[in-house]
Amino acid sequence: MTQPSTTLKPWNPGIPFYIGFGIVMLALTAPLPAWTTFIHMWRVEIAASVFLFSTLAYLTLNPHRLDLRLSKTEWRFIVLPLLVFIFWSGLSALWAPSWKSAIHHTLIWGEYLIFYLIFRYLLDNGRHFGRLLRLFALVLVVFAVLALFDFLSITAFGGNTSFRGRFAKYGEQIVTLLPLLLVFVLRTSGRTIYLGLTSVVLMWLLIYTTAGRVNWVLFGAVLISMAVLILAFARFRRYGPKFALAVVLIAAAPVPLFLFSLATSSAEVPILARLNDASGSEYSNNFRILMNSVSLQMLRSAPINGVGADNYGFQFNNFREHYALQHPEDPNLIYGEVGIAAHAHNEFMQIAAELGVTGAVIFLWFLAGIAIMSFRAIRNFRSVPLHAPAALIGLLMFLASSGVSAYSFRVMQNGLLFFFVLAVASKALLKRNERLETAASPRTSTARTRLVLAGGMVVCIALLVYTGIRLTSVIIATQANRQKDFESGDALFKAAAMFDDENPDCRRTLGMLLLKKKRYAEAIPWLEESIALGRGESTDFSYLASAFSLSGDDVAAEHTMAKAATLYPRSPFVLTRYGELLERNGKIDDSVAIFRKASAIDARAAATWRVMVTSGPKAVSDLAARDNSYLQVMELHPESSIYAVTTERYIRFPEEQRFSLIKISSE
Numbered sequence: 001m002t003q004p005s006t007t008l009k010p011w012n013p014g015i016p017f018y019i020g021f022g023i024v025m026l027a028l029t030a031p032l033p034a035w036t037t038f039i040h041m042w043r044v045e046i047a048a049s050v051f052l053f054s055t056l057a058y059l060t061l062n063p064h065r066l067d068l069r070l071s072k073t074e075w076r077f078i079v080l081p082l083l084v085f086i087f088w089s090g091l092s093a094l095w096a097p098s099w100k101s102a103i104h105h106t107l108i109w110g111e112y113l114i115f116y117l118i119f120r121y122l123l124d125n126g127r128h129f130g131r132l133l134r135l136f137a138l139v140l141v142v143f144a145v146l147a148l149f150d151f152l153s154i155t156a157f158g159g160n161t162s163f164r165g166r167f168a169k170y171g172e173q174i175v176t177l178l179p180l181l182l183v184f185v186l187r188t189s190g191r192t193i194y195l196g197l198t199s200v201v202l203m204w205l206l207i208y209t210t211a212g213r214v215n216w217v218l219f220g221a222v223l224i225s226m227a228v229l230i231l232a233f234a235r236f237r238r239y240g241p242k243f244a245l246a247v248v249l250i251a252a253a254p255v256p257l258f259l260f261s262l263a264t265s266s267a268e269v270p271i272l273a274r275l276n277d278a279s280g281s282e283y284s285n286n287f288r289i290l291m292n293s294v295s296l297q298m299l300r301s302a303p304i305n306g307v308g309a310d311n312y313g314f315q316f317n318n319f320r321e322h323y324a325l326q327h328p329e330d331p332n333l334i335y336g337e338v339g340i341a342a343h344a345h346n347e348f349m350q351i352a353a354e355l356g357v358t359g360a361v362i363f364l365w366f367l368a369g370i371a372i373m374s375f376r377a378i379r380n381f382r383s384v385p386l387h388a389p390a391a392l393i394g395l396l397m398f399l400a401s402s403g404v405s406a407y408s409f410r411v412m413q414n415g416l417l418f419f420f421v422l423a424v425a426s427k428a429l430l431k432r433n434e435r436l437e438t439a440a441s442p443r444t445s446t447a448r449t450r451l452v453l454a455g456g457m458v459v460c461i462a463l464l465v466y467t468g469i470r471l472t473s474v475i476i477a478t479q480a481n482r483q484k485d486f487e488s489g490d491a492l493f494k495a496a497a498m499f500d501d502e503n504p505d506c507r508r509t510l511g512m513l514l515l516k517k518k519r520y521a522e523a524i525p526w527l528e529e530s531i532a533l534g535r536g537e538s539t540d541f542s543y544l545a546s547a548f549s550l551s552g553d554d555v556a557a558e559h560t561m562a563k564a565a566t567l568y569p570r571s572p573f574v575l576t577r578y579g580e581l582l583e584r585n586g587k588i589d590d591s592v593a594i595f596r597k598a599s600a601i602d603a604r605a606a607a608t609w610r611v612m613v614t615s616g617p618k619a620v621s622d623l624a625a626r627d628n629s630y631l632q633v634m635e636l637h638p639e640s641s642i643y644a645v646t647t648e649r650y651i652r653f654p655e656e657q658r659f660s661l662i663k664i665s666s667e
Helices: 015-025 043-061 072-094 099-124 128-157 163-187 191-210 213-232 234-252 254-264 270-275 278-301 312-326 347-379 387-402 412-429 435-439 446-481 486-499 504-516 520-532 538-550 554-567 572-584 588-601 603-615 617-626 639-652 654-659
Strands: none
Touching: 015 043, 015 128, 015 412, 043 099, 043 412, 043 446, 072 099, 072 347, 072 412, 099 128, 099 412, 099 446, 128 163, 128 191, 128 254, 128 412, 163 191, 163 213, 163 234, 163 387, 163 412, 191 213, 191 234, 191 254, 213 234, 213 387, 278 312, 278 347, 312 347, 312 554, 347 387, 347 412, 387 412, 446 486, 446 504, 486 504, 504 520, 504 538, 504 639, 520 538, 538 554, 538 572, 538 639, 554 572, 572 588, 572 603, 588 603, 603 617, 603 639, 617 639, 639 654
C-alpha cells in the first residue's frame, strides 16, 4: 500500500480520525433503544464499518503515500495467516447451516485485518502510538466511571447486580492494555503521571466491582509480570519507585468503596463475596466443562472443516442433544437450561468446532507469530524497549482470557484493542534486524493501492448490509409489539420474520401472542421455527408442548417434551413435564420411570413441579405451607418455566388466576 510518487505526502490523520475511532469504541454507550439481535451484536459493528468505510473512502479520493512496509516475518506469520483464516471462514459458508453467519464472521475478521494494517501504518508514521494508547485508555476510563457509579448506586439504594455482566467484558480489554499503560506511566513525569495513575486505578476498580475472577487473576498476573521485568533487568530498575507507587494506589483504591458500603448498607467486599460464592463458582466451572464437551461433539462431527464459522450458537442445541444421547448421566447436563449458548466460553475450542482442525491449524499459524515475538524478546532482552515485552504480556493476557471467556474476538471492540496491541508488538519485535530487507521491498502502484482500498470498502458495506438487515428485523418486531390491535402486530411480526429468516425472537414472540389468543394451531409453526433457529430453552419446549396440547394433540406435545428431555436429561422441570404428558397419554409405566428419575436428581423440586403441573400454583403454596418436602412456587427453577406452566393452566382453568399473584392476559 505505497505510492511511487515522491510528491505525495504520508497520510497523517488528525482529530476527526480519533474522534471517529473513539465513537466506535464507545458505541455501546450510545443512547439508543435496546434492540437486541440474536447472537451477533450490532452497535460496534455498525459504527466500525461506517468509520472504516469513511476512512478508506477518504484515502481513495485523496491519495497519500501509504508507506506500509512489513518485514517478511510479519507477512508470513501475521498478515498471511489472517488472510488464509479469513478465506477459510468465508469458504465455510458452502457447508454451514447458516451461511449468513459464516459470511458475518468472515467480514468481522476482514475488518480486523484492515484495522491492524492501519494501526501498523500509524505506528510507523508520526507520533500516533501515544495518541492511540491515550484514546484506548480514555475509553476504558469512561466505562470504569460508569461501572463505579452503578456500583455506588446499588450499594447505597439497593438493586440487582446486573451491571457486573454489562461491564465485565471490558476487563479483558483492561488486562490487555494495562502493561502498555503502565509503561506509559513509568516513562512520564509531572501532571501526566497522575492522569496515568488515575486511569490505572479506575480500570482496577472496574475489575474490582464487576467481580470477575478471571479478570482479577489476570490483572494480578500483569502486575507480577511487570514487577519481574522491572526488578530482573538493571536498565528498568529506575522505574521501580513509580511502579511501587502504582501498586500501592491499586491496593488502597478499594478501601473507600468498602467504607462507603459500611456506612450505607453492608460491608460486603466484592472479592471476598465472590471467592466465598461456592455455588456460583461451581456453576461457572461446570458450565464451561459442558460447553467444552459439546464443542468437542461438534468437532467430532466435522473434524476437518467444522460446522461453519459463527454457527456455534445456531447449532449448539443440536450437538448438545447428540452429546446428551451418548452421555445422559453427565451431571453437567443440569446446566444451560436457560439462556442461549451463543459462544463456547473458550475461543480456541469454538474456532476448532466451527472451522475444524483446518481452521485451528491456521489460527495456530497466526499464534506462531506471537511465539516468534516472544522468542525475540527473550533473545534480545538486553536491548528491547520496555513497551515490547509489555505488549507481549498484554497479548498473552488476552489469549489467556480467551480460554475461558465468551467475549474475546466475538466482541468487536475487544478484538480491535487486541490488534492494536499486536501492532505495537509487531513493530517492535518483528522488524528488528530486518531494515535492509524492508528497504528493498517493492512499492505498489496507485491503482493497486486503490484496488486494495476498494476491497476494504466492499467488506465494510457487506457487514453494514448484514447487520442492517438483522437490525431492521428487530426494529420491525419492536414496532409490532407496540401495536394496539393484534392484526396490525401480526402483519409486522410476519414482515420481521420475512426480512430476517434467521431471527428466532420475532417468531417466538408471535407464537406466544397466538398462544395467548387461543389460536393454538397457528402458534405451533412459529414456536417450532424459533426452536429450530437456536432458541430452544426448556421453557420454549414447554410453550410449544402447551400449544400442541391445547390444540388437542397430546401425542405431539409428548414428543416435544421427549426432545426436551433428551436435551436436558438432568432437569427436574423438563422430566416432570414430560412424565405428566406420558401419564396423560396412558403410558403409566414410562411416566413412573421418568418421575423416579426426576426425584433422584432433586426430590423436592420434582415433587413441587409435579403438583405445579397437575394442580397449579395455589396447590403448591398450600402444600409448601404445611410440608417441608415441597418448595414455594418462586423457589422453583428455572423461574421462566413457572410462567410456562401457569400460562397453560390459566388457559385451561381461568378460575385459578383468582388465587394467584401470577397473572397472564388472554388479550
